Amino acid sequence: MGDINKPNHFDAIVIGSGISGGFAAMELCTKGYKTLVLERGRMVKHGEYPTAHMDTWDLPNRNKVSLEEREQHFEKQDRLNWWVNEDNKHWINKDDVNPYNEDERFDWIRGDHVGGRSIMWGRQCYRWSDIDFEANLKEGVAVDWPIRYRDIEPWYDYVETFVGVSGQAEGLKQIPDGKFLKPFPLNCAEQGFRESVANVYPDRVVTPGRVAHLTEYNPEVHKGARGQCQARDRCWRGCPFGAYFSSQSATLPVATETGNLTIRADSVVMEILYDATTKKASGVKVKDANTGEILEYTAQIIFLNASSVASASILLNSRSETFPNGLGNTSGEIGHNLMDHHYGMGASGILPGHEDDYFQGRxxxxxxxxxxxxxxxxxxxxxxxxxxxxxxxxxxxxxNPEGLVGDALKAQVFKPGPYHIGMTCFGEMLPYHENRMYLNFEQQDKHGFPLITFDAKLRENENKLREHGVKCAVEMLEAAGCTNISSYNSATAPGACIHEMGTARMGRDPKTSVLNQWNQMHDVPNVFVTDGACMTSSGTQNPSITYMALTARAVDYAHKQIQAGKL
Structure with missing residues (x-):
């Protein structure tokens, strides 16, 4: 496929190496496409996780980042007061080096390196259902999704089989069952909580979290550099065992084995180039983050997977005579409909009983x-x-008794206390056109890229939903007989949940959407966007497994279009 006489030409270019970008690269490479992956951050290879084997006492300040360092480098990244620690700070962008503007507060949490947030993601994997895909149409909100569950179901099967999702089938219509490995079972207190809640509220199901961890390892299925989970619970440091799904351990190694993959790190994508004659994108303009050199790479197809905000910013900066407001932006929707899940609400309490029950592992x-x-x-x-x-x-x-030292303290510390149970509520955010990000062309970052500016907030529907979410959490703890119940409702800003999406949405009408049902740009047919930017609504479920399913589906479609001579 690739033209060996043009060293900067590839069959396909993938912008971004995170969860969806890595999957796009693997799917393209295994189909025979010479593929270039462009990553704005540094190279990180599997196993290059500096704190993965360190114990708490090996870390400065028992894993706490100093106040001085937080104020200097992580003022926005650390608004949550738990995200930035000694064991993971090397994966998190420094705010003074990576600035952005806010008309309304937006906690944009990200890291620039190969693998992106696939190194430190929460790994929760829940399918969407037609309750989600049909909601906009039924409620007259925003625009209708151009797909339904039947369109994506086989692709959920496909990606879950490779990813390895542990979970327990429950037969629920709102989160369809998937291709599960055996679950991490609920511990004794959690199982008791499940049973108590079911007795009082049979529609509220407490199930083991569905996570992208290999509880069972099959090397013929779970390819790459992977192995079984060791239950260390140090996941956001990077997993040297390859037990959870990441670009480093799973997709990029498989892509590399094909001989078709080229990764170029430290490559800041400035814009996607458009050819008005062919009415297609011709390639990508890149700035080397270290040397400042400007380079251009060409390709037959381009997959944009830089993350919802970054992908939209690249499109908005890709201006031409044909698209003065950004590549493929005739609808004017790029950057709008910005969503995230919202949390900062929930409840906790002391669960009586189980004093003689124990569990092992983390x-x-x-x-x-x-x-x-x-x-x-x-x-x-x-x-x-x-x-x-x-x-x-x-x-x-x-x-943790006061006033004791030595053997007396040790004896008390080793006596087990009661179980504490807590839950955080994750709410859906509606796709408001007014919630947006845009580029300030009068201010630039160190690479000369216009500064990204956020203007998005929670609105009345989200606030009412939050009140009910907290109320229901308390009800369930009461049903379980908990004592010392406390609740909280401190509204987080969008971005804090790290599930940003919606800035280049899918839709049926090119006048009101950016992408069609195949994640293909309405206006530029050889550009596909399969990260969070493509989402038409936000659901309540963690979205990454949906990004991967949409990515695999889009690559399959693009491949068939190319084979048919239509792309």
Whole structure:
């Protein structure tokens, strides 16, 4: 395929090496395409995880980043007060080096390196259903999804089989069952909580979290550099065992084995180039992050997977006579409809009983409670639309007596305390046209790229949903007989949940959307966007497994179009 006489020409270019970019690269390479992956950050290879084997006492300040360093480098990244630590700070962008503007607060959490957030993602994997894909149409919100569950179901099967998702089948219509490995079982307290909640609220199901961890390893299926999960729960440091799914351990190694992959790190994509004669994208303009050299690469097809915000920013900066407002932006929707899930709400309490029950290991997931409101007429709410789900866990409270030292302190510390159970509510955010990101062309970053500016916020529907989410959390703890119940509702800004999406949405009409049902740009047919930018609504479920399914589906479609001479 590739033209050996043109060293900067490839069959395909993938912009971004994270969860969806890595999957696009693997699918293209295994289909025979000479593929260039462009990553704006540094090279990181599997196993290059500097804190992966360190214990807490090996880290400065017991894993806490100093106040001085936080104020200097992580003022925005650390607004959550838990995200930046000694063991993971090398994966997180420094705000003073990577600035952005805010008309409304937006906590844009990201890291520039090969693998992107696939190194430190939460790994929760839940399918969407037609409750999600049909919601916009039924409610008259935004635009209709151009696909339904039947369109993506076989691709969920495909990616889950390769990724390796541990979970427990529950037969729920709001989160369809998938191709599961054996689950990390609920611990004794979590199982007791499941049973108590089911007795009082049978529509509220407490199930083991569905996570991209290999509880069972099959080298013929789980290819790459992978192995079984060791239950160390140090996942955001990078997994040297390849037990959880990441670009480093899974997709990029498979792509490399084909001999068709070229990765160029430290490559800041400035714009996608457009050829008005062919009415297609011709390639990509790149700035070398170290030397400042400007380079151009050409390709037959381009997959844009830089993340929802970064992908939209590249499109908006790709201006030409044909597209003065950004590549493929005749609808004017690029950058708009910015969504994220919202949290900062939930409840916790002390769960009585189980004092003589123990569990072993540090499993990388707790429990999940899928959405149970507004899924049918029986669960319909009058105060808000859409819904919420919960992630939580139950853990022992360690005895920490005051005034004891030596053997007496040691003896007390080793006595098990009661179980503490807590849950965080994750709510859906509607796709408001007014919520957006845009480029400030009067300000540039160190590479000369216009500064990204955010103007998005939670609105009335989200606030009403939050109130009910907290109320239901308390109800479930009460049903389990918990004591010392406390709740919280501190609204986070968009971005904080790290599930940003929607800036180049899919749709049926080119006048109101950017992509068609195949994630293909309406206006530029050889450009595909399969990261979070493509999402038409946000659902309540963690979205990454959906990005991967859409990516595999889009590559398959592009390949068939090329074979048929249509692309």
């Amino acid at each position: 499993k990388p997931t707790g429990f999940y409670i899928p959405r149970f409101t507004n899924i049918d007429e029986e669960s319909k709410q009058s105060g808000y639309t859409r819904g919420f789900g919960y992630q939580g866990s139950a853990r022992r409270i360690q005895n």
